[in-house]
Amino acid sequence: MLEIKHIIKRYQYQKVLNDVSMKFPRCGLVSIVGPSGCGKSTLLHIIGGLDREFQGELLWNGKSVRHFLPFYRKKHVSFIFQQFHLIMWLSIKNNIEISHFFSSHSKKENQLDIKSFQKLKMSALSHGQRQRIAYLRACYHNGDILLCDEPTGSLHPSLADEVMALLKKESQKRLVILISHDRHLVEKYSDEIYEMKDGQIENHHIFQHHQFHSLACHHVKRKRLSCLHMSILSFLSHKIRSMQLITGLSLSLLCIVFTLTMSQGLEEQIHRYIYSLVPASGMSFQHSQGQSLTQSFCQELEKLPAIEKVQLYLDDYEFLGIGFVMERYQESEVVFIGDDTSPYQQLLLHSGRMPLEDHEIVVSLSTAQKLCGQEDVSQLVGKKVYAWYQYGYEVKSIAYHIVGISNQTTALETIYQRSNAYIHLLKETYQFDDSQVNAKLGILYVHPDFQRHEVFEQLKEQYPQYRFLEIGASTSQKISYTMKQVEFVLMAFSGLAMISSLFLIGEVMFLNVVQKKKDIAIMKCFGATSFDIMKIVLGESFVTMFLAQIVVSFVYCCFIFGVNTILSQVLLIDFSLSIDLRLLFYSYGASYILVFISQLPPLFYGMCLNTIKALK
Ligand code: ADP
Ligand code: MG
Numbered sequence: 001m002l003e004i005k006h007i008i009k010r011y012q013y014q015k016v017l018n019d020v021s022m023k024f025p026r027c028g029l030v031s032i033v034g035p036s037g038c039g040k041s042t043l044l045h046i047i048g049g050l051d052r053e054f055q056g057e058l059l060w061n062g063k064s065v066r067h068f069l070p071f072y073r074k075k076h077v078s079f080i081f082q083q084f085h086l087i088m089w090l091s092i093k094n095n096i097e098i099s100h101f102f103s104s105h106s107k108k109e110n111q112l113d114i115k116s117f118q119k120l121k122m123s124a125l126s127h128g129q130r131q132r133i134a135y136l137r138a139c140y141h142n143g144d145i146l147l148c149d150e151p152t153g154s155l156h157p158s159l160a161d162e163v164m165a166l167l168k169k170e171s172q173k174r175l176v177i178l179i180s181h182d183r184h185l186v187e188k189y190s191d192e193i194y195e196m197k198d199g200q201i202e203n204h205h206i207f208q209h210h211q212f213h214s215l216a217c218h219h220v221k222r223k224r225l226s227c228l229h230m231s232i233l234s235f236l237s238h239k240i241r242s243m244q245l246i247t248g249l250s251l252s253l254l255c256i257v258f259t260l261t262m263s264q265g266l267e268e269q270i271h272r273y274i275y276s277l278v279p280a281s282g283m284s285f286q287h288s289q290g291q292s293l294t295q296s297f298c299q300e301l302e303k304l305p306a307i308e309k310v311q312l313y314l315d316d317y318e319f320l321g322i323g324f325v326m327e328r329y330q331e332s333e334v335v336f337i338g339d340d341t342s343p344y345q346q347l348l349l350h351s352g353r354m355p356l357e358d359h360e361i362v363v364s365l366s367t368a369q370k371l372c373g374q375e376d377v378s379q380l381v382g383k384k385v386y387a388w389y390q391y392g393y394e395v396k397s398i399a400y401h402i403v404g405i406s407n408q409t410t411a412l413e414t415i416y417q418r419s420n421a422y423i424h425l426l427k428e429t430y431q432f433d434d435s436q437v438n439a440k441l442g443i444l445y446v447h448p449d450f451q452r453h454e455v456f457e458q459l460k461e462q463y464p465q466y467r468f469l470e471i472g473a474s475t476s477q478k479i480s481y482t483m484k485q486v487e488f489v490l491m492a493f494s495g496l497a498m499i500s501s502l503f504l505i506g507e508v509m510f511l512n513v514v515q516k517k518k519d520i521a522i523m524k525c526f527g528a529t530s531f532d533i534m535k536i537v538l539g540e541s542f543v544t545m546f547l548a549q550i551v552v553s554f555v556y557c558c559f560i561f562g563v564n565t566i567l568s569q570v571l572l573i574d575f576s577l578s579i580d581l582r583l584l585f586y587s588y589g590a591s592y593i594l595v596f597i598s599q600l601p602p603l604f605y606g607m608c609l610n611t612i613k614a615l616k
Helices: 040-047 066-076 092-096 129-140 158-170 181-191 226-237 241-279 295-303 365-372 421-431 452-462 471-515 519-527 529-572 581-598 599-608 611-615
Strands: 004-011 014-023 028-033 055-060 079-080 103-109 145-149 174-181 192-197 202-206 219-220 283-288 307-311 317-323 349-352 362-363 384-391 394-406 442-445 466-470
Touching: 004 040, 014 040, 014 055, 014 611, 028 040, 028 181, 040 145, 040 174, 055 066, 066 519, 079 129, 079 471, 092 103, 092 129, 129 145, 129 158, 145 158, 158 174, 158 181, 174 181, 192 529, 226 241, 241 471, 241 581, 283 452, 295 307, 362 365, 365 394, 384 421, 394 421, 452 466, 471 519, 471 529, 471 581, 471 599, 519 529, 519 599, 519 611, 529 581, 529 599, 581 599
Parallel strands: 028 174, 028 192, 079 145, 145 174, 362 394
Antiparallel strands: 004 014, 004 055, 103 219, 192 202, 283 442, 283 466, 307 442, 317 384, 349 394, 384 394
């Protein structure tokens, strides 16, 4: 049972309600009549739990509900407003069932025929049709109290009678409180009438008491993910603005993702270039007292399982290159070989096989192309080439058989041979023995199954009289460091782009909430709590963000695929960008946090909205 006691309401210094007390029955139609401006609407807002700033008490079943107004509203109250207050961007069905978005309740069958117009848009509806929607919405939210603020005020007299008859019927099952200035109409239907003047009750007439009939209805649960559903409907209600937002957000996200991917790709490319010059598995070694390295030490190292190949660099010899002319050394006929010590690691063959004998070699694809010019490289396999070595002023050649071609493109012209094969062959050609081998520098290659740095530490400990050095390690470390700095600067700039676009979304969402403040107030009248409003506002920006991320993911994948295709098939460059899922994950995560922060002003505005002012 509803009761109000000693209600006083002031606007600034004006006392709009002055000690109003009323006790309502469980059901029946109770009307409040009085001249315009006497405080009827103000009283109705207090009874409906929309206004919390008043003196006095609002009691439901003898208990004050002042501190539980949202729950009181949600459970007990529904409204019919003079201006209907329908949400124009919702469908007719969603307008009627709006309370279903915010609470579970009992549902009655439709009493009005809306079939003829239920597919229309809200904006296409006539006055009378809107009135029916407002009525159905109030009945759908099946609270104990139905509050009607001048429901017939703007209607044609015949329609007003129809509405009053419906309200009369409704009042058999619940309490209907009606405000009107039409004394004549009200007298025909009401069970009780209060007369108000200047904020006070002047008269109270009771005509009859109704027996309360409980309702035959079935229970429906609250819609699942209803706030998200509402967010999506709100998002769709301004499609063009939403698309603009998605475009802005996508651009700034793409900016970050591209920048980072490109800089990482570049860093990888630089590393790969370094390691193509000096393999990542390579380690140089020297005797710490500058003595010559011996072949027996090489053999000892080669026996270790972690070491794949050991090669010595002879001090007194110089490798001039290879060519097909055997008679004498002619610089123009010879391809200079920059690298004759590469290990076979991860070597895939284009054609032929690996070297088994000392005089067998494999050449890299780029070197093979250089050797044959226009012709097909495969015909090189099985051919003899002459490798020219200089010792003092003497230049002599060693004949090698090309037994295979690797499918690698190398920065330097490269041949692959068995460990120290050239030393064995040179010894025969120049007729010297092991004691005359003079090599200050050796290079060993770590087996791919082992970590170079661990092997390095192990060797340092095992052979303290030798100095080992990881080739290219410090260079690539320095490059990594520099690239990290570059990346940081780029990221700072793209971060700024992101933040500015988030200010944009914050601003747009704020305007959106301001524009929809009336709709938010309507939702509050039909059971939405401030928390629900928060979820709807936040949900909409997250939906926007989510769609922007789908766009970004799609464009990102297309971009990487496109760049890789162009690089590898059109420009024939051995460089590819890879899709970095971790990068996407982090940047998306960060953008959600930033969206949340940018949404604080609209959230705050939506949650603290003054329902009554917003409805005016
Ligand atoms: P009624 O519904 O009986 O026509 P209202 O309850 O709407 O009257 O208003 C009662 C009085 O309170 C009026 O004099 C009106 O000017 C005043 N009033 C209503 N709302 C406000 C407000 N937000 N600020 C100041 N005065 C208000
Ligand atoms: Mg009024």
